[in-house]
Amino acid sequence: MVLVNNQGVIGNHDNAVIPAGIGSASSVVNFNGDDAVGLFFNGVLVDRIGQIGVRQVWTGGGGSTKDMTLRRITGSDADNNNESEFNLAARWFNFAQNTVDGLGCIGVDACSNDGSGGDGSGDGGGEPTDPELVLGLCGEDSTPIHALRGQQGGSLSNAQAMLGQRVVVEAVVVGDFQGVGDNYQLSGFFLQHADANQDSDDATSEGVFVYHFRDAVNLGERVRVLATFDSYSGGYQLTSVEGLSVCGEEPLPSATPITLPLADTDLGHLEGMRVSLPQTLHATPRYNFNRYGETVLSLGKRYKSTQLYPAGTPEAFAVAEANILNRLLLDDGVSAQNPPEISYFPQLSAELSLRAGSEVSGVEGVLNYAFSAYRVQSTSQPNFIDANPRSAEPQLVYEGNGQGTLKVASFNVLNFFTDLDLGEDLYRGANTAEEFERQRAKLVAALVAMDADIVGLVEIQNNGFSDDSAIANLVDAVNAELSEQQHYAFVAPAAGLVGNDAIAVGLIYRPAVVATAGEAELLEAYPFDAATAKHRVPLIQRFEVLASGEQLSVAVNHFKSKGSCCDALGDPDMNDGQGNCNGQRVLAAQTLSGYFDEQTQVLLMGDFNAYAKEDPMLTFEAAGFTNVVPLFEQGSYSYYFDEEAGSLDHALADSALLSRVVAATDWHINADEPRGLDYNTEYKTEQQIVDYYAPSAYRASDHDPVVLALDMRSAGRIEVAPSLTIVEGETAELVFQRSGGSFGEVVISYQIVADSADESDLPLLSGELVWGDGDQSPYTLNIGAYSDSLIEEQERAELELRVVSGSAKLAEQEVDLLIEDSTPLAVNFPATEFVFDEGARRIQIPVELNGPANERTRVWALILPGSASWRDYRAAPIQLLSWREGESGSRYLNARIRDDRRVESEESFHVYLLWSRGAELGAQSYAEVIISDND
Numbered sequence: 001m002v003l004v005n006n007q008g009v010i011g012n013h014d015n016a017v018i019p020a021g022i023g024s025a026s027s028v029v030n031f032n033g034d035d036a037v038g039l040f041f042n043g044v045l046v047d048r049i050g051q052i053g054v055r056q057v058w059t060g061g062g063g064s065t066k067d068m069t070l071r072r073i074t075g076s077d078a079d080n081n082n083e084s085e086f087n088l089a090a091r092w093f094n095f096a097q098n099t100v101d102g103l104g105c106i107g108v109d110a111c112s113n114d115g116s117g118g119d120g121s122g123d124g125g126g127e128p129t130d131p132e133l134v135l136g137l138c139g140e141d142s143t144p145i146h147a148l149r150g151q152q153g154g155s156l157s158n159a160q161a162m163l164g165q166r167v168v169v170e171a172v173v174v175g176d177f178q179g180v181g182d183n184y185q186l187s188g189f190f191l192q193h194a195d196a197n198q199d200s201d202d203a204t205s206e207g208v209f210v211y212h213f214r215d216a217v218n219l220g221e222r223v224r225v226l227a228t229f230d231s232y233s234g235g236y237q238l239t240s241v242e243g244l245s246v247c248g249e250e251p252l253p254s255a256t257p258i259t260l261p262l263a264d265t266d267l268g269h270l271e272g273m274r275v276s277l278p279q280t281l282h283a284t285p286r287y288n289f290n291r292y293g294e295t296v297l298s299l300g301k302r303y304k305s306t307q308l309y310p311a312g313t314p315e316a317f318a319v320a321e322a323n324i325l326n327r328l329l330l331d332d333g334v335s336a337q338n339p340p341e342i343s344y345f346p347q348l349s350a351e352l353s354l355r356a357g358s359e360v361s362g363v364e365g366v367l368n369y370a371f372s373a374y375r376v377q378s379t380s381q382p383n384f385i386d387a388n389p390r391s392a393e394p395q396l397v398y399e400g401n402g403q404g405t406l407k408v409a410s411f412n413v414l415n416f417f418t419d420l421d422l423g424e425d426l427y428r429g430a431n432t433a434e435e436f437e438r439q440r441a442k443l444v445a446a447l448v449a450m451d452a453d454i455v456g457l458v459e460i461q462n463n464g465f466s467d468d469s470a471i472a473n474l475v476d477a478v479n480a481e482l483s484e485q486q487h488y489a490f491v492a493p494a495a496g497l498v499g500n501d502a503i504a505v506g507l508i509y510r511p512a513v514v515a516t517a518g519e520a521e522l523l524e525a526y527p528f529d530a531a532t533a534k535h536r537v538p539l540i541q542r543f544e545v546l547a548s549g550e551q552l553s554v555a556v557n558h559f560k561s562k563g564s565c566c567d568a569l570g571d572p573d574m575n576d577g578q579g580n581c582n583g584q585r586v587l588a589a590q591t592l593s594g595y596f597d598e599q600t601q602v603l604l605m606g607d608f609n610a611y612a613k614e615d616p617m618l619t620f621e622a623a624g625f626t627n628v629v630p631l632f633e634q635g636s637y638s639y640y641f642d643e644e645a646g647s648l649d650h651a652l653a654d655s656a657l658l659s660r661v662v663a664a665t666d667w668h669i670n671a672d673e674p675r676g677l678d679y680n681t682e683y684k685t686e687q688q689i690v691d692y693y694a695p696s697a698y699r700a701s702d703h704d705p706v707v708l709a710l711d712m713r714s715a716g717r718i719e720v721a722p723s724l725t726i727v728e729g730e731t732a733e734l735v736f737q738r739s740g741g742s743f744g745e746v747v748i749s750y751q752i753v754a755d756s757a758d759e760s761d762l763p764l765l766s767g768e769l770v771w772g773d774g775d776q777s778p779y780t781l782n783i784g785a786y787s788d789s790l791i792e793e794q795e796r797a798e799l800e801l802r803v804v805s806g807s808a809k810l811a812e813q814e815v816d817l818l819i820e821d822s823t824p825l826a827v828n829f830p831a832t833e834f835v836f837d838e839g840a841r842r843i844q845i846p847v848e849l850n851g852p853a854n855e856r857t858r859v860w861a862l863i864l865p866g867s868a869s870w871r872d873y874r875a876a877p878i879q880l881l882s883w884r885e886g887e888s889g890s891r892y893l894n895a896r897i898r899d900d901r902r903v904e905s906e907e908s909f910h911v912y913l914l915w916s917r918g919a920e921l922g923a924q925s926y927a928e929v930i931i932s933d934n935d
Contacts, residue, residue, distance in 0.1 A: 036086070047078040051086040056337060056683060064088075071105060088336070130166050135226040138247030143167040145193055146204040148229055149236070149268070159236055162229045169208065169238060170224040171197075172250050174274045175366035175379050177333045178213040185334050186377070187213045188237070190366045191223060192253050192273050206253070207272025209368055212241040219379075222247040235271060235369035255364060258376075260299040261325040267374045270367045275376060277328070277363040283384070284356040284643040286329075290676025290692065291683050293332025293342045294375070296643040297360065302326055304577070304646035307611040307637065310618065311576040320577065323644060329375035330363060330382075338683050344378040348674070350694035356640060356672040357388030388672060390698060393449045394707040396663035397632065404662050404709025406513065406545055408554065409452035410605035410649055412703035413443055415503060417461040418470045427461070428502065430679070438679035438693060439700075444477045446669060446697035450705060453513040454543060455488075456556035456605045458649075458703075462504035465492035471506045478508075485512050491541045493520040499537030500530050505556040505606060507541055514543040517551055523595055527587045534560040534569075534581065535588050538606075540595075548714040548741065550807060552657060553599055555592065557606035559585045559616065578614050585609060585616040593623035600656040601807055607703060611646040612636075625652040628708055632664045638704040640671050651706045656807055659744050664708035673699040714741025715808040716776070718748060720801070723816035726762070728823065729787030734799070734815065736779040738771050738808065746771045746806030750781070750799055757795035757819050761786055764797075768804065785819045789828065789922065791851025791888075795819040825851050827859045827881075827913060828922030830890070835930045838899050844892035845911055845929060849919060853883040857918030861893050861911060868907035868931055873897050878914075895929070903935045 036050030050056075050065060070092040079086070136142075148167070149159050171191035179185035192207035199206075210225055211232070217223050224245045227238035255274040258267075260281065282301055286294040296302075305311075305319035332343040345354050362383045365376040398404065417429035420436065430436035447455065461470035471490045479487045491507035498504035499522070507520075521540040524530070528537050536558035544551045562579025566572065571583040585608065596602045604625060610616040612627060620627070628651050629636045637645035653661055677699040681689050719737045726732040738746065751766040762785045769779045783799075799815040827849050836843045849857060859882075863875045875895035883891065893911060913925040 048086065049092075133166050133168065133226065135224060135243035135245060136168060138170065138222070138224050138245055141168075142170040142224065144197070144199070145169060145171060145191065145206055145208050145272070146199045146201065148208065149205045149271075159229075159231075163231060165229050166226065166242070167229050167238070168224065168226050170222065170247065171207075172253060173217050173219055173221045173223055174207065174252055175333070175377060176217060176219050177377060178216065179334075185336075187211060187335065189217050189223075190272050190368070190377075191225075191238075192366075194250060195253050198253070203269050205269055205271045205273060207270075207274070207366065209235070209237040209272055210241065211237050211239040212244065215241075215244045217244075217246060220249050220252055222250045233370040234372060258328065258367075260297070260328060261322060262328070263325075265324060265374075267367060268369070271369050271374070273367060274379075275365060275367045277361075277376070280359050280361040280385075281363070283330075283354065283358045283360045284640065285354055285674045286643060287640075287675055289354070289674045290342070290348070290688070291337050293334055293339060293344075295330045295345075295354070297328050297330050297363070297376075298326045298643075300326075301357065301635070302644045303635070303637070304611050304641070304644045306577045306614045307646035308613060310613045311578045311615065316577060316613075327643070329373050330360075330365075331375040331377050333365075333377040333379075338685060338688070340685060340687070344382055345384065348676075349691045350677055350696070350698070353390070353673055353677060353698065354384065355386070355388050355390070355674075356643075356645075359385040359387040361385075388668070390669070391667070393451065394665050394667040394705070396665055396707065396709050398663045398709065399632070403711055403713075405547065406454070406710045406712040407450075407452040407707065408454045408456075408603060408605070408651075408710060409450050409705050409707040410456040410458065410556065410607075410651060411446065411450070411705040412458040412607050412649065412701050413460055413474070414439075414701035414703070415459050415461075416440070416443060416457075416470055416474060418463065418468065418473050419461065426502075429461070432681070435679055435681055438681075438695070440474065440477055441695035442679055442697065442700035443474060444481060445695055446700045446705065447474075447478050448481050449697050450667070450707060452707060454507070454509045454554055456539075456554065457506035457508065458556065458558045458607045459503045460506045462497055462499065462501060464496055465490065471508070475508055486510065487512070491516065491520045491539065493522055493539065495522055498522060498539050499524070499528070500533065501536050503536065503558070505536055505539050505558050507539055507554065507556055509543065512546075514545055517542040517544040523555070523592065525591055525595075527584055527591065532569075532584075534564070534566065534584050538592060542599075545712040548712055550601070550712045550714055552601040552603060552710075552712070553596065555596075555602070555604050555606075557588075557592065557604060557608060559588050559607070559609045561609045578610070582610075582615055585614075586619050589616040589619035590623070593620055593625060596654065600654060601660075602654040603657055604652040605650070605706065607649050609648050611648065612650075617650070620652050625654055626658050627651070628653050628658070628661045629664045629666055629706060631661075633666065636666050638666045638671060638706065639702070645671070649703050649706050651708050655805065657710070659806070660710045660712060662709050662711050664706070666704045667707050668704050669697045670699055670701045671704045675699065675702070711743060713743040715743045715746055715806050716741035717809045717811055718746070718801075719811045720815060722812050723818055724783065724799075725818045725820055726783060726785040727820045728761075728785050730822070731782050731784035734781045734783060736769055736781065738776045741808075742771075742774045742776045744773050744806050746808040747804040748808075748810070749802045749804050752783070752817065753798045753800055755796045755798060757785075757797040757817070760788075761795055761819055762797060762817070771806075771808075783817065787822065789823055789826075789850055790821075791823045791825060792821045794821070823850060825849070825854065825857075825919040826922035827857075827916050827919050828924040829911070829913070829927040830924075831927060832924065833908075833928045833930055835932060836897060838897060838931055838934045840897050841899075843895050843897060843929075845895065845927070846890040846892055847881055847913065848890050849883050849888045850922070852886050852888045853918055855885050855918050856882060857916070858882045859916040859919070859921070860914045862914050863893065863895065864910045864912070866908045866910050866928070868909045868929075871898065871900070872907050872931060873909055873929075875909075883918075897931055899934070901935055904933050906933065907931045 036052040038052050039047040148162050171193045173189050174192045175190035177186035188211040190209050226243040228240040230239045255276040257278050258275050281297040284296045302323045305316040309315035360382050364380045365378040415429035417427045419427040421427045421431050430439050463469050475488050475490050488508040489511050523538040528535050538555050538557045540555045542553045560581045564581050566581035566584055571581050573580045638647045638649040676692050716738045717740045724732055724734050748769045752764045797817040801810055830848050861879045863877050873895055879893050881891035908928050908930045911927045913921050
């Protein structure tokens with residue numbers, strides 16, 4: 001049977017070319033590499049590729065069912081037992097993708113088009129390209145390995161020119177990965193020349209892999225082989241072995257030391273050779289560690305460049321480049337998937353994990369190149385040190401005398417669905433009831449150990465809030481492990497769903513510790529709207545801490561991922577390290593932060609899908625929010641991608657809440673753990689399903705929870721009288737008292753604002769009142785009013801108050817300032833002098849009563865000459881003025897001026913208030929009347 005171009009063809013396997021019309025064809029074959037294919041006759045399985053009912057990419061013998069051409073090994077029997085695990089290397093040779101020569105043939109070589117087929121011998125077949133070349137005897141002339149690999153970096157290296165050539169090579173076995181029984185390892189071994197037989201060119205390799213497992217060899221044996229020089233998965237190897245002789249034992253060649261960081265990513269000059277890593281290195285198991293046995297080694301932890309520096313900066317580029325050089329794979333020497341154990345860490349189990357951050361020393365092996373990476377195939381047991389041990393609970397380290405009275409956390413629960421994922425793209429998460437129970441048990445263990453009072457959940461099924469909803473199911477399971485006082489409830493918005501996505505965010509809280517203050521809110525403005533349909537809708541709830549009365553708002557978020565497609569929105573990957581949809585995440589950060597412009601004590605939590613120094617996080621910073629975990633933990637991270645650490649999960653506090661954060665951490669129960677320790681049962685043997693699983697918090701998800709402690713003790717209440725009366729010409733004291741709590745510094749601004757009283761009545765003061773942390777002493781503000789000569793009604797101004805910082809509450813937002821008049825009832829001249837023109841004839845000189853008369857009020861005035869004589873004016877020397885009860889204002893003394901028509905200087909006469917009744921004489925009881933000459 002031949003599968004080619006999405007066609008399944010049944011034809012004569014002896015034909016190299018499949019004539020059209022032979023057998024039967026089907027156009028419905030869609031083979032992705034992780035599909036099993038069965039050949040049936042009358043409903044009975046005849047042969048297979050893969051294990052039917054299992055979906056995975058099968059590997060073995062250097063081959064793979066994905067992106068490769070497979071051809072039956074000569075003499076191998078059909079595989080019709082679907083109960084056994086599929087063993088690729090036992091029955092199938094592998095070739096490069098789209099190798100059409102020999103389709104329908106059996107054996108390594110392509111059969112001829114005349115139907116003669118291969119010779120059916122061993123691993124080879126067909127006529128040799130050089131029929132005169134024979135294996136020969138040990139010690140006879142052979143091709144040096146370095147001759148196969150010369151001219152590195154040239155336009156056409158020896159390796160390229162030698163591809164497909166038959167050669168005889170004699171060297172020492174430095175790595176035996178042939179495998180035994182069902183363990184085919186790499187289905188071959190590595191040869192390397194002894195030290196004395198190596199050339200002096202450091203640019204050429206002295207080692208090569210031999211793809212051959214039918215003739216057993218041992219480490220340290222000198223072996224002579226006749227084979228074809230070929231390439232596989234980017235590396236070089238000897239394949240189609242026609243002859244092999246063991247020539248005795250010989251000391252192993254010296255191992256070449258490799259240190260990190262590398263000087264160059266091209267290690268071709270060491271491919272196939274013994275190497276050692278003399279440094280103590282940082283180990284980071286790869287995402288599929290338990291499937292492929294790969295661990296990344298580096299000198300220290302590798303961080304995402306945009307976790308440390310803003311995207312596009314020289315520093316970010318430098319980190320990205322350094323990461324490339326600070327990386328080398330440690331491999332287990334097995335090409336099959338899901339090995340029973342990892343050769344260099346065979347003790348792996350749910351209780352004994354190889355965590356990222358473990359240290360490793362004493363690494364030795366053989367370097368080869370495959371699947372786009374250089375890798376050290378381990379030949380000895382390295383020394384692992386658990387330098388990053390697990391913790392049973394979040395390690396919150398409090399600064400100074402800080403004390404946490406409220407614990408808040410954010411937790412990505414990795415697609416917790418109560419509906420099983422049956423492969424219909426409707427649901428996510430657990431595929432079976434067994435997986436569901438395993439998943440929930442791990443999440444419950446994590447939440448119980450986290451012991452937070454408020455928890456924001458990310459990636460929970462968006463199926464409402466009924467008793468059978470995902471969030472209710474999880475809360476019930478957690479509560480079953482806790483005392484009633486510790487029980488959780490969940491926030492249920494009136495809308496019934498949190499947006500339209502299959503997954504949503506959620507909030508759970510302890511009613512014994514906090515109460516909801518108002519209804520839950522959903523932020524559905526652009527870009528969180530249903531039409532844009534990128535980000536999950538944020539869930540917002542304000543809580544009140546029962547012990548103190550303090551309030552805070554919590555918003556749980558899940559921004560669009562870096563791997564999503566936003567091309568239709570003009571937001572592609574700009575290749576600056578921030579991934580796809582970065583502009584969308586910036587818009588989301590702007591909208592979310594702007595939503596809280598009028599609120600204080602706000603906490604934004606969740607999975608923002610942006611590393612610490614990327615544009616969305618800088619947008620939050622510009623809006624006044626602070627990312628709190630980096631303040632408490634240098635080198636913080638919550639996630640690994642490409643074995644580089646960074647934080648996608650954050651807790652952001654506004655300035656008011658920031659002073660209350662006393663500890664914060666990423667609890668590393670997930671990111672550092674191998675994925676194989678999760679709840680899933682696929683890609684594991686029956687024994688691994690048992691050994692790799694424990695109902696513990698470790699690898700409950702792929703993101704680490706963010707946990708922080710807040711000091712939510714009361715900041716108190718600033719008490720002040722609602723009004724203050726001030727007498728004209730005096731100063732009054734306004735006393736502010738902080739009571740009911742003294743947490744944190746509190747700054748209150750004040751400003752006197754004019755009303756019926758203005759700046760002519762009192763100074764319009766402004767300033768701040770400051771209480772330090774723990775300070776409850778009173779604060780006195782002195783406010784004075786000016787005096788004047790008018791009797792007025794009570795006047796009013798306001799002292800406006802506002803909390804500048806701290807969370808203390810104000811008893812009054814404004815204080816009424818009431819100004820009482822203190823001026824006695826009196827008569828006065830309104831001025832000290834009055835000027836009249838000589839031609840004015842009759843004149844009136846005003847006298848004022850400064851307020852309403854309480855009774856009939858009189859005043860007697862005396863008018864006497866000065867430089868002006870009786871010839872210049874005429875007036876009764878004594879005059880009486882009076883006001884009835886309730887009257888006020890001016891009354892006038894009368895006089896007449898004579899115009900003598902002579903030029904003269906100014907002249908004046910005097911006016912005195914002599915005596916009054918019903919009011920006192922005021923300070924201005926004398927005035928001068930000036931006559932200005934008009935001639």
